[in-house]
Amino acid sequence: MKRTKFLVVCSIALFIFLAACNDSGNTSISLAEVTRSVFYAPQYVAIEKGFFEEEGLDVELQTTWGGDTTMTTLLSDGADIALVGSETSIYVYAQDSSDYAINFAQLTKTDGTFLVAKEEQPDFTWENLRDSNFLGQRVGGMPQMVGESVLKNHGIDPHADLDLSQNIDFGNIPGAFASGDYEYVQLFEPTASVFEAEGNGHIVASFGEESGNVPYTVFMAKQSYMDENDEEISKFTRAIYQAQQWVEDSSAEEIAEVIEPYFEDSDLDMLTASIDRYKSQDSFATDPTLDVEGWENLKNIMDDAGELPADVPYDELVNTEFAEEVVNN
Known part of the structure; x- marks a missing residue:
């Protein structure tokens, strides 16, 4: 009986080990x-x-x-x-x-996001964002929190000085920006560069450069x-x-x-x-x-x-x- 229990335990242990490994x-x-x-x-x-x-x-x-x-x-x-x-x-x-x-x-x-504007802005300054229609990221997520921190460092209150939208799911933000009337959005690469290449947006600033380590x-x-x-x-x-x-x-x-x-x-x-x-x-x-x-x-x-x-x-x-x-x- 003891031998049978021992064999069962060993078989279970072997199964667990093999489950964690592949054929290689x-x-x-x-x-x-x-x-x-x-x-x-x-x-x-x-x-x-x-x-x-x-x-x-x-x-x-x-x-x-x-x-x-x-x-x-x-x-x-x-x-x-x-x-x-x-x-x-x-x-x-x-x-x-x-x-x-x-x-x-x-x-x-x-931070890995870039500020993308719908229109070209060769003389961009952060003041350009004031009173703009801004498509934000998820509340409580790092892109949004870093974005808010950077804006505040430039004297802009993201909730008082912008028309801020935060009701779009993360995966749908690029499409919403392209089809909506938003003026600015935060995007990761390569999406930001794709937008620029297709003429759907223009990279005007980097949140990574602004926010530090x-x-x-x-x-x-x-x-x-x-x-x-x-x-x-x-x-x-x-x-x-x-x-x-x-x-x-x-x-x-x-x-x-x-x-x-x-x-x-x-x-x-x-x-x-x-x-x-x-x-x-x-x-x-x-x-x-x-x-x-x-x-x-x-x-x-x-x-x-x-x-x-x-x-x-x-x-x-x-x-x-x-x-x-x-x-x-």
Whole structure:
């Protein structure tokens, strides 16, 4: 009887192990990204250059379109790791979650949106936005909070000095801007460049250049997953670091050639221009360590927007052990 129980336990353990691995023997990791953007170039490089595979990982990427959906996917075990704005981890923590998300590897260190105007404005100043019809991003999301912070720094109250619309879903914002009577919008690349190329808009400013160092998009996982899969988290972080270094040392054109399969509707020249914009403003983090300065800037931006639910200490939601290990070794 004891032998039978032992064999059953062993069979269950073997099944669990095999379920986490694919036919190649690599460990499978499900990764949810908040949107598809050139802003996440190092992530696509890690996949396409085989850096994950070299670590014995097979990363299955899904795009979950929006911070709320992405965090829900992570918390419900629809993904092992999420690439999403670090503000979402604060929202979850403030809800007294028993198994909250931990930020362990930073991918981008500035805002990734650009201010796009419907009409050409060669002499643009931020004062041009006053009394304009502005299509904003989701309330409580990083694009909107950073956008509001930048506008306030230029003396513009986004809720008093603009006709601000925030009722459009994240994925539908580009289409709404193109077809509506909005004068300004925040867009990520390559969408901003596509609009410019098609004559549907003109890039007039960068929110990334205006907002400074902030952990805009970060890889995070539930605490329970990290406790049970610390080796996989370490391997994942090492692959990301290798991709970040490759992106730092490579030209925009070389990067564009690698990530082109993820942007079938964008030609190579447009991708190159988009990547060059991000590289020129140091948007791509060169290592995965999320520092205290960035975390405090994030909380200040959230607080300024009236969206900080709790003053969460850096050490509570940020784990730099894996990042520091791979960088130092």
